[in-house]
Amino acid sequence: METLLELQNVTHVYVGDQGASMAVENLSMAIGRGEFVSLVGPSGCGKTTVLSLLAGLLTPTKGVVLAGGERVVRPSSKIGYMLQQDYLFPWRTILENAAIGLMIGGGRNAAALESVRTLLAELGLAGTETKMPYELSGGMRQRVALARTLATEPDVLLLDEPFSALDMHIKLQLEDLVHETLAARGKTAVLVTHDLAEAAAMSDRVIVLAPNPGRIHAVFDIPEAVRSLPPTQARKLPEFQRVFDALWEALERGEQAGGEGS
Numbered sequence: 245m246e247t248l249l250e251l252q253n254v255t256h257v258y259v260g261d262q263g264a265s266m267a268v269e270n271l272s273m274a275i276g277r278g279e280f281v282s283l284v285g286p287s288g289c290g291k292t293t294v295l296s297l298l299a300g301l302l303t304p305t306k307g308v309v310l311a312g313g314e315r316v317v318r319p320s321s322k323i324g325y326m327l328q329q330d331y332l333f334p335w336r337t338i339l340e341n342a343a344i345g346l347m348i349g350g351g352r353n354a355a356a357l358e359s360v361r362t363l364l365a366e367l368g369l370a371g372t373e374t375k376m377p378y379e380l381s382g383g384m385r386q387r388v389a390l391a392r393t394l395a396t397e398p399d400v401l402l403l404d405e406p407f408s409a410l411d412m413h414i415k416l417q418l419e420d421l422v423h424e425t426l427a428a429r430g431k432t433a434v435l436v437t438h439d440l441a442e443a444a445a446m447s448d449r450v451i452v453l454a455p456n457p458g459r460i461h462a463v464f465d466i467p468e469a470v471r472s473l474p475p476t477q478a479r480k481l482p483e484f485q486r487v488f489d490a491l492w493e494a495l496e497r498g499e500q501a502g503g504e505g506s
């Protein structure tokens with residue numbers, strides 16, 4: 245599989261009023277084109293830092309971050325970011341919100357808007373185009389955020405806990421929708437989540453980080469039987485339970501290792 249994203253011996257130190265704090269140390273990982281990788285680990289182990297490095301929002305203190313073989317030095321339209329909060333503009337319609345990235349990129353023409361309408365329909369949002377964000381439920385708003393992220397046709401989606409603020413059944417529906425939508429488009433995705441079941445059900449590979457400072461503790465390749473099904477179906481398999489148990493154990497051991505090292 246062709247490598248699309250790469251961290252090579254990356255260390256990141258935040259420097260602030262409180263002094264310097266090493267968020268991740270000597271971290272290396274390679275993510276293939278079309279791969280769905282989740283990052284899990286205890287609070288503070290550097291998951292969001294890794295996403296920010298991949299997004300070009302942070303520059304590593306040491307080491308190199310590559311996308312498509314080129315050094316990531318600033319944010320790019322090729323890498324989309326989706327967060328826990330949808331950050332829709334309250335005074336703009338759903339269509340305008342979904343098309344905002346295209347408009348900023350100078351693509352506000354009839355064809356571009358039509359492609360966003362099609363995308364909204366694909367995500368189950370037909371008929372909402374002229375509504376305002378306050379008229380939509382949390383799950384629908386998050387689907388608009390997904391449409392906005394996909395509209396600029398990024399190669400990579402960085403997903404920072406995008407489902408964590410949603411009710412359980414909406415969260416499960418969205419996991420299926422995101423899984424299907426990204427797989428159909430061959431997108432590469434990196435998901436940060438605290439939810440081990442979500443990571444196990446959605447990913448091709450799960451990377452467990454340990455804290456103090458953030459580093460890789462364990463890596464799990466998800467079995468084909470689990471990967472080939474929509475997440476809600478995959479959750480019913482015995483293989484899924486085995487992966488979940490192994491992740492849980494690795495996380496607990498990683499936390500202990502982090503505590504000892506700190």
Ligand SMILES: Nc1ncnc2c1ncn2[C@@H]1O[C@H](COP(=O)(O)OP(=O)(O)OP(=O)(O)O)[C@@H](O)[C@H]1O
Pocket residue numbers: 258259260265266267285286287288289290291292293294458
């Ligand atoms: N802007 C910042 N300035 C200083 N330290 C920071 C900053 N952002 C993060 N850190 C520190 O870097 C470490 C890693 O933080 P990061 O947010 O990447 O972890 P995380 O695994 O995403 O945590 P969580 O699961 O709680 O969101 C933590 O010790 C955190 O306190």
